[in-house]
Each structure stands twice: as structure tokens, then as C-alpha cells.
Amino acid sequence: MTTTRDIAVVGSGYMGGGIAQVLALAGHRVAIADVSAEVAASNLERLVGEAEQFVTDGLFPADAVERIRAGITAADSIEEAVADAAFVEEAVPERIEIKHETLRRISAAARPDAVIGSNTSTILIGSLAQAVERPERFLGVHFSNPAPFIPGVELISHATTDESAVSLAEEVVASTGKVTARVGDATGFVLNRLQYALFHEATQLVDEGVATPEDIDTIVRTTFGFRLPFFGPFAIADMAGLDVYAFCYASLQTRWPERFATPASLAEHVEAGRFGTKTGSGYLDVPAERTPELVAYRNRAYVAMQRLLDELGPAPIAAEPTGERA
Known part of the structure; x- marks a missing residue:
């Protein structure tokens, strides 16, 4: 049973507002605040x-409007x-001076036992x-945009x-149906460090003339990106075979020896004969006897994803055709 709490969301723009909606x-009971009473009310x-x-x-459920009207006050x-x-969630713009001033006001006015979270995307929580x-009652509670619909939340x-502050934040987030992961306090945390690493490599491919942005997006969506709703990078590597990954790293090193240096942990697994699911041990230690079950799940998942994509149709990114080519 969900415990009803009084919660404040400071910063009621699109991120803070979406967080307030799901809460x-x-x-x-959610109170939103902004730079002025008028902005919060609007x-x-x-x-x-x-x-x-x-x-x-x-x-949203059919009664969402009534529940939001009853549950949120400006x-x-x-x-x-x-x-x-x-519990207080700070969701003001991603500038440390703005966040510092806001957090000073929050912590001075809040209850001594109130847990305070920040929705920062990249700024060190220690800073x-x-x-x-x-x-000790402060941590990062990083929702993703759009907050009502992205299920994962980083706790930093x-x-x-x-620990009690982290536990309360977990309970609050879990009450919304979202999934939390605890991560360390490193610039960019996990989400943006990975997201920007992919984007950086994608821009390199464009700059080198290897592929267009459109074709790169197509490859990501229809190959390894197709797997990501179901499996993270370690599960994908284990299923592909860590020995295969080591060979691929060696191939990439013929062109970029430092950029694609073999990760030490990968080399250790391969040297020890831990190749992933085919040997029953790897990064995630999936027992070998469960491999047929895992493969069957994977296949069902990918077919279901393709059916969903067929049902939705293509994303409205490309311009609508205006007529036949001359």
C-alpha cells in the first residue's frame, strides 16, 4: 500500500511539472513552486x-485530470x-548558481527531517x-524527459x-511505478555519460563521412538499439560472447588502438574462460542451463517490439513527401 506524503517540487517547468504529475x-499531496506565485499557478x-x-x-488514466487537480497546489x-x-524535489535550471540559491532556500525552510532531492542531469551531487x-538528507533524484513516461530514475x-534518505527517495519513486538505480556521484552519472558517449561517436562517424545522421539513426534504431529496451550493455555482451567482443576490440584497435582499448575487465573474463551465457559466467553470471529460456525470451521480445513499431508507424521526423521527384 502506498504511503501518502506531502511533497514539494521546486521548479514547475516541463521536468518539474511532469514529476509533479506522476507524484x-x-x-x-504535491505543492509546486517557481520564481513567482504567478508562474507556479500558470x-x-x-x-x-x-x-x-x-x-x-x-x-493517462481516465480520472487523471481530477486527481491532478486535487493532488497538486501552486x-x-x-x-x-x-x-x-x-520530500522535496528541486528541478530548477541546470546552472549551479541557480541550484545553490534554490537549495539554500529549500533547506532553510524545510522540516529538519525532510529529504531533499535534485533533478540535476550532470552536476556533481557533492557540489x-x-x-x-x-x-546527509540530500541526494540526486534524476528523472528523464518526458518525466511522466520514462520509467528509469537515477538515485545519486x-x-x-x-541511507535513510536514499530509502525514502526509493519509496517515493517506486510509488509512481518507476524503477530506480543507485549510482555513484560522478559527473554525468550513468545515463548522460553513456548517452553522450554514443552521441560523440555518432558525430565522429558523420564527420568522417562514414554515414549520414539519418542512416546512423536507422542503424541504431534497428540493430543494437532494438535490443536496449530489454537488455543493457552487459547482458548484450554476455549473450554475444565476451570472446567475440575481445576479437572485435582487437579489430577496432587496428585503426584506433587507444580509443578502443580492450577493457581490463573484459580481458580478465576472457582469459579466465568466462565468455558469457555460453559458459554460464560473464558479467552477469547467467547459468548456462537458463540460456535456452533466455534466448526464447529474447526472440519473443524482439518480435513483440517489431509488432509495436509496425502498429505505431514511423516517427514523424522526416518531412512529408510533397510530390513526385522531377
Whole structure:
């Protein structure tokens, strides 16, 4: 059973507003605050209007508008929003000076036992914690855009974050139906470090004339990206074979010996004969006897994904055709 809590979301733009929506739909009492009472009130009306459209599109439950109207209030100030909150989520713009000033106001006005989370995408949580009174109650709680529909949330502790603060944040996020992962306090955390690594390599391919942005997107969507809703990079590597990965690294090193140096952990696994699912041990240690079950799941998952894509049709990215070519 979900525990209903008083929660504040400071910063009611598209990220903060989406977070407020899912918290209200989970049954919490949510106060939103922004640079002024007028901005917060205006954003609340926007959130209601968005919810109406989401209901029409079948993305929110039929009673979502009523629940959001009942569950979210627009506060006159940050101090008013956080006064009674058990959990506060800061979602102001990604500039450390703005976040520092906001976090000072939050921690000065909030209850001593209130847990404070930041929705920062890349800024070190330890750096932000410098502005928080009783920083042991502070951590990163990083939702992804669009917050109502992306299920994963990063939880990032700094050096002195208390376990009880992390546990409460996990409970709050879990009440919304989302999935949390605990990660260390490193610039970019996990999500953006991986996302930007892929984007960087994609731009290199374009700059080298290997492929166009359109063709690179097609390859990502229809090959390894097709696997990612079901399996992360370690599961994919284990299923492909870590010995195969080692050979591929060696091939890439003929052109980029440093950029694609074989990871030490991969070399250790291969040297020890741990090749992934085919040997029953690798990064994830999937027992060999479960490999047929895993392969069957994988095949069903990929067929189901293709059916979903066929049903949805292509994303409206490319321009609509205007007529026959001359």
C-alpha cells in the first residue's frame, strides 16, 4: 500500500511539472513552486491541460485530470511549498548558481527531517550539497524527459548521504511505478555519460563521412538499439560472447588502438574462460542451463517490439513527401 506524503517540487517547468504529475497520480499531496506565485499557478493550469490531452490520447488514466487537480497546489513561494513536505524535489535550471540559491532556500525552510532531492542531469551531487543544511538528507533524484513516461530514475548519493534518505527517495519513486538505480556521484552519472558517449561517436562517424545522421539513426534504431529496451550493455555482451567482443576490440584497435582499448575487465573474463551465457559466467553470471529460456525470451521480445513499431508507424521526423521527384 502506498504511503501518502506531502511533497514539494521546486521548479514547475516541463521536468518539474511532469514529476509533479506522476507524484499526484501516485496519490501524494504535491505543492509546486517557481520564481513567482504567478508562474507556479500558470504552470499548474498547463499541467492540467496536458493531463487532459494525455487522457484523450490514452496515456493517462481516465480520472487523471481530477486527481491532478486535487493532488497538486501552486504555492506562493518556495518556503510555503516546502514547509510541510517530507520530500522535496528541486528541478530548477541546470546552472549551479541557480541550484545553490534554490537549495539554500529549500533547506532553510524545510522540516529538519525532510529529504531533499535534485533533478540535476550532470552536476556533481557533492557540489550541490554544499548549499544544503544537513547535507546527509540530500541526494540526486534524476528523472528523464518526458518525466511522466520514462520509467528509469537515477538515485545519486554524495559522500555523506544517509541511507535513510536514499530509502525514502526509493519509496517515493517506486510509488509512481518507476524503477530506480543507485549510482555513484560522478559527473554525468550513468545515463548522460553513456548517452553522450554514443552521441560523440555518432558525430565522429558523420564527420568522417562514414554515414549520414539519418542512416546512423536507422542503424541504431534497428540493430543494437532494438535490443536496449530489454537488455543493457552487459547482458548484450554476455549473450554475444565476451570472446567475440575481445576479437572485435582487437579489430577496432587496428585503426584506433587507444580509443578502443580492450577493457581490463573484459580481458580478465576472457582469459579466465568466462565468455558469457555460453559458459554460464560473464558479467552477469547467467547459468548456462537458463540460456535456452533466455534466448526464447529474447526472440519473443524482439518480435513483440517489431509488432509495436509496425502498429505505431514511423516517427514523424522526416518531412512529408510533397510530390513526385522531377
